Amino acid sequence: MxxxxxxxxxxxxxxxxxxxxxxxxxxxxxxxxxxxxxxxxxxxxxxxxxxxxxxxxxxxxxxxxxxxxxxxxxxxxQAQEALFAWARSERAHSPLVIGITGSAGKTTAKSYAAAALEAHFMPVFNTMPAIACFLIEHGRSARPLVVEMGIDRPGEMAELMDLVRPDVGVVTTIGPAHLEQLGSVENIAREKGHILQGTRALVGEQASAFFPTAQDPGVESYGFGAVTHAGQNLELKPEGAEFTFAGVPVQLPLASRVQAEAAVLGLLLAQEAGLDLRDAAARLSGVQVPGGRYRVLPGRFTVIDDAYNASPVAVRAALDALHAHAGAGRRISVLGRMLELGPAERELHAEAGAYARRRADLTFGVGEFAAELGERAYATVPELLADLLAEVRDGDVVLVKASRGISMTPDQRAAAGVGLDVVVDALLQARGA
The missing domain is CATH 3.40.1390.10 (MurE/MurF, N-terminal domain)
Known part of the structure; x- marks a missing residue:
């Protein structure tokens, strides 16, 4: 209480x-x-x-x-300052706090780390006040805490570090996101890298290029391949991902490489916390991520709901996962606008669209950069839906991904090609799910 x-x-x-x-x-x-x-x-x-x-x-x-x-x-x-001071005081009682940031995959990593550790974890809404309330509510718990620490402006990670003070800092990925405020990928790496100043520093496989462990022995990497802590024998199938970690078999239903890498992080943290790895692996097999974050929804045709948010690195990862769904049907990408990319946004959308054309059999784009994102381009979501629903067939796999545009009205989101959760809903309704 x-x-x-x-x-x-x-x-x-x-x-x-x-x-x-x-x-x-x-x-x-x-x-x-x-x-x-x-x-x-x-x-x-x-x-x-x-x-x-x-x-x-x-x-x-x-x-x-x-x-x-x-x-x-x-x-x-002084209400906000009082809230933050209270949060810092309560956080001091926690035995273990994990802080997670990255240009993509934060929520996924948080979900898997929390499951492996049986930890309390931040809900989706992760503003500074929300984090402060979370620390106050759970700071005295005997269970670990997992906090998602997203930023979109210079100096914000330093403020978060002062509030959260994580024992373990994690960077999942680094890529162009929030460029309007942060300016460059190098600035993004520098700002997010402040999280690695905790007692323990871990970076995902993709992020390791920005924080080379050879140059900084205090930073260790996780994932698959040439990393400090590696999962072994990764197999990606439409049914999910399978691998082993420290000799323990892991099965993740309907998961992609991104989820598998997050599971390696969770198992590593569980191992270091002295927990039973087989029990941790069993918990990982049941992880449910929030809506819009790579949820595979099987049926007459499969829908991959990844519509909550998008950045160039996240789009590439989602397209790789789509490509792994080899089967009788076609692989279809439905991409909308990525927000906050600054002056390079057209070029970055064109790069994403070119990658989609290599990884998918049929590509749709909607909104301002529709022509860059897909072979079939539509100004608005209703126009897209009319064609998409007539096109999709049994056996197809449809990936839906775009940014949220939460500051926009529904009409603005539809015109911009963001907030494509309505497309997911329409697909599910059309197939009778």
């Missing part, structure tokens, strides 16, 4: 009616008799506006600078 009367590492006055909570939220709509509310500054509005609403929903306490019932009241304008 989160006791508001416990001494916070910040100057706070606790209202006598404040009660313990089991969880924290910065969304007043989630406030409940066991969920406390933290009133934080937002892009358009301050959470203080919703403090009364949270109280009416029964929030056991509200972290705020307002004088309201059940307040954990901090100095004016």
């Amino acid at each position: 989160l006791d508001p009367h416990a001494a916070l590492p910040f100057a706070a006055t606790v209202h006598p009616e404040a009660r313990p909570a089991t969880r924290l939220t910065w969304d007043s709509r989630e406030a409940a008799p066991d969920v406390a509310f933290v009133a934080l500054p937002g892009e358009k509005m301050h959470g203080n506006v919703f403090a009364q609403q949270a109280l009416e929903r029964g929030a056991p306490f509200v972290l705020t600078d307002l004088d309201v019932p059940r307040a954990v009241r901090v100095p004016e304008g």
